[in-house]
Amino acid sequence: MVGNNxxxxxxxxxxxxxxCAVPAHVAEVTSLTDAFGAENLNKIRSSTGVERRHVVSSECSSDLCVAAAERLISDLNIDRSTIDTLIFVSQTHDFTLPATACILQERLNLPMHAAAFDIALGCSGYTYGLWVAGSLLSGGGSQRALLLVGDTISKIVSPADRSVAALFGDAGSATILEHDPSAPDMPFVMGTDGRGAKNLIVPSGGFRDRHGQSTETSEPGVRGPYDLYMNGAEIFAFTLARVPALVKALHEANTASGKEIDHYVFHQANRFMLEHLVKRMKLPPEKVVLDVKDVGNTSCASIPLALSLHQNKAGSHLSGRFMLAGFGVGYSWAGCIADFDNVWVSSLTVTSNSETEGEM
Structure with missing residues (x-):
């Protein structure tokens, strides 16, 4: 226990x-000028740091994750029969039921002895997914896990809602983890505060309000009951209250290793929030990965996408000690310290509705 963590x-x-994979269609933030006005849009671009986003047309999060998984399995020449665990993390699943992971097992031609299940988490989803997959692998009960993490938040954003319309992009990711007794320990910190659930929510469409009767977050001409609602001020306050303590706890856990953190990769919420956190926590800016300009906030996929974009500029292998931290919807937060030793990073896949169109 470090403090309350x-x-x-x-x-x-x-x-x-x-x-990682992103859809081919690119939506420029400037395309929203008529809706919000040039002055308002310039303020949004300045604070978020987002210039454009990749957004889906008819694709689902699972489609993007399949593209990423196929690329990774091919690049690493992985025998699919050796993948014994499949975890799909998303807030934008294919169906109410069955679990999307079950469908992905068949689409990826994974063995029937593979365990497959969904996790419904957003901004903290990647680091939570690493913890769940790692916990299953740690004792040897699983030998090789495929972690698929992705969201298509653009499908639940109202184009008339100034607080979110220019912010969110879509992406999917695939990570392969393996049982390895020689691997260094990975310390994790996580937490939950459900009191904040109402501040980032789609109130209708689930079984609490299946038919859109809720008026809690609706605003005529802005958003309806099936659209994403975000209380930006409350989300910002939550981030400042929780993330510095999370980072401090991980720093203290890291002290015994005698190693420095080489890179910090946080959930890519927006530029203003990340730059504020960096100053508040007195982190070296050159060690903090910030990559929202061309992809926006991609929810649970933002950390692996940031890793991918960061590494694709330098080469195909990733090495060093990384602090990863996700935080947001729920409220939920999770962070870890990961030692990456020649981790393969595939070129970013850009997909059409049904096939890979190219690389970035």
Whole structure:
């Protein structure tokens, strides 16, 4: 226990590779000028740091994750029969039921002995997914896990809502983790505060309000009951209250290693929030990855996408000690310290509705 944060150590787990995919269609923020006005839009661009986003047409999060997984499996020459665990993390699943992971098992031609399940999380989803996959691998109950993390938040954003219309992009990711007794420990910190659930929510469409009767977040001409609602001020306050403590706890857990953190990769919420956190926590700016300009906030896929975009500029392998931290919707937060040793990073896949169109 460090302060109010419980350190959960995952042992015997190594990250083997990471791949990401985005849809081909690019939506420029400037296309919203008529809707919001040039002055308002310039303020939005200045604070968020977002210039454009990749957004889907008819694709689902699972389609983007399949593209990323196929690329990663091919690049690493992985025998699919050796993948014994499949985890799909998303807030934008294919169906109410069945679990999208079950469908992905068949689409990816994974063995029937593979365990497959969904996790419904957003901004903290990647780091939570690493913890769940790592925990299953740690004791040897699983030998190789495929973690698929992605969201298509553009499908639930009202184009008339100034608080979110220019912010969110779509992406999917694939990460392969393996049981490895020689791997260094991965300390994790996570937490939950459900009191903040109402501040980032789609109130209708689930079984609490299936038919859109809720008026809690609706605003005529701005958003309806099936659209994403975000209380930006409350989300910002939550971030300032929780993330510095999370980072401090991980720093204290890291002290015993005698190693420095090489890079910090946080959920890519927006530029203003990340730059404010960096100043508040007195982190070296050159060690903090910030990559929202061309992809926006991609929810649970933002951390692997930031890793991918960061590494694609330098080469195909990722090495060093990384602090990863996701935080937001729920409220939910999770962070870890991961030692990456020649982790393969595939070129970013850009997909059409049904096939890969190219690379970035």
């Amino acid at each position: 419980h350190i959960r150590s995952v042992k015997n787990v190594r990250v083997k590779g990471i791949a």
